[in-house]
Amino acid sequence: MRAVRLSVATAAATAAALAAVTGCTEKSEAAGGDRVVEVTATDSECKVSKKEFPAGHVQLDVTNKGSKVTEVYLLFPDDRIVSERENIGPGTRQKVTAEVKAGDYRIACKPGMKGKGIRQDVKATGGGEAAKRDPRLDAAVASYREYTQEQADGTLPRVKVFADAVKAGDVAAAKKAYAPSRIGWERTEPVAESFGDIDPKVDLREDGLEEGQDLEKDWTGWHRLERSLWKDGKLTDRDSALADQLVEDLTDWQNRVGKAEITPTSMANGAKELLDEVATGKVTGEEERYSHTDLVDFKANVEGAEKSYALLKPVASENDAALTKELDTQFAALDTLLDKYREDKGKGGDGSEDSYEFTSYDKVGKAERKELSDAVNALAEPLSKLAAAVVATK
Known part of the structure; x- marks a missing residue:
């Protein structure tokens, strides 16, 4: 789970x-x-x-x-x-x-x-x-499957850069590579999590351990290394082993993405899940509590949701034109708001280059966080109706 x-x-x-x-x-x-x-x-x-x-x-x-x-x-x-x-x-x-x-x-x-x-x-x-589908929805599923595989394939080289820096004991280089290594995962998180066993290995937060689990033995993945880099400020042999394990676990994910069960409704529900991830983890600052790179994750979650929506939109717009008009408006508003926090006005939106950087989230004030939260909520409400619009019949 x-x-x-x-x-x-x-x-x-x-x-x-x-x-x-x-x-x-x-x-x-x-x-x-x-x-x-x-x-x-x-x-x-x-x-x-x-x-x-x-x-x-x-x-x-x-x-x-x-x-x-x-x-x-x-x-x-x-x-x-x-x-x-x-x-x-x-x-x-x-x-x-x-x-x-x-x-x-x-x-x-x-x-x-x-x-x-x-x-x-x-x-x-x-x-x-x-259920019988509109052929356009089959095409949407096929395109989304290609997208998730591309994201997984693109993640591994960046994760290896991050892991190599950790194993070399280079704290500065590892910090620089940390956020970019997570972008592909964050864009396609619902598909990655559908396997159940990979997510706890690679993306578990400190407070997500189950009762009886040991903090040092059972906590692995990105956030364990995040703590070493930003809180401890040093890297140990244990961190080197964790870096190798992260590469191994994400290689497993890369190899399994193509076998994921994907349907038009799972794409729509996954888009909503990504917005919920933003609302309950990124906006609050809990996800990246040590690195404060929350806005990179935030942007990646929104990009993943927008990709699913764009693929489903041709059918959804015929079934509920008012809904897709509202979604277009709210996605554009949230994208514009996030761009205010871009410190690197480079690429990154099309999945080919992920060099963009965002303001450290600990520098984002309470009023600005409230503005971001309101924009997420304004998008989440219509997005929760996308699955029903996709399967509706006229």
């Missing part, structure tokens, strides 16, 4: 804001329909309204009746993620549209956003085929 990105206390504070902008208090338009599964999450239960539903498009209508912030996942039996929604605050509702073939699945609720969660086995019934 995805590594915890923020403390439970912070999640509780941000979930209400997220709920307000994702339409999570709305009633399911198809409540009671055979393709709607009502999921009731509490601190100790994960109840589902039905254990079987037709293959094709399914909607999870999630209500959190517990006291803790929760996450809900639709999983393959091997724990790969079909779809997910994080940071569902107490007393709020969110809807997730997914596309599934006939077969066995699990729905998992994770109160407190840790552990494997409370699980229910469910089944999609039918002839084994997914």
Whole structure:
């Protein structure tokens, strides 16, 4: 599952804001329909309204009746993620549209956003085929698959530069290489996280360790090295080993990206997840707490979301022209706002060159962070409707 990105206390504070902008208090338009599964999450239960539903498009209508912030996942039996929604605050509702073939699945609720969660086995019934698609959506999936592979392929050389600097004990060079090494991952994070086991190895934050895990033995990946570079100010033999492991784990990711399950709805939901990542980690400054390179991650998350949207837009605009007009406006506004913090006006937006630099986030004031948060929320609200627009029929 995805590594915890923020403390439970912070999640509780941000979930209400997220709920307000994702339409999570709305009633399911198809409540009671055979393709709607009502999921009731509490601190100790994960109840589902039905254990079987037709293959094709399914909607999870999630209500959190517990006291803790929760996450809900639709999983393959091997724990790969079909779809997910994080940071569902107490007393709020969110809807997730997914596309599934006939077969066995699990729905998992994770109160407190840790552990494997409370699980229910469910089944999609039918002839084994997914819902019929507009051919343009098949083309969008193919293009997005190429994009994710390109991002993974482009990440490895930059990660090796970072790892080599760490192993050489060159703190200054490693600091310079750190943020660029993360861009491809941040652009395609939902696909990377769909495998379940890679994300905790490479992108876990210090406060994301599970109970019983050891800080020194079990914490690996970028953020462990980030702490050594910016907090400790020195590199050890342990850091050299961690650098080699990071390259190994990301090579595994590179080799597996092409096998990821990608659908039009997972692309749309992934775009929304990337905005939630920004809202709950980057805007708060928790993601890059030592390096303060949050705005590089922030920009990469937005670029990844915008890529998914651009590929899905031809179909979504026919089904909901008002929605895509609003998304165009809000993406442009957020891009313009982020450019205010660019210190290197070089390239980076097309994935071919990633040399851009941003203001250190510890120099971004409270009012400016609020402005960024408001822009993210203004985009997240319409973006939460993209999956439904993609599968709508006129």
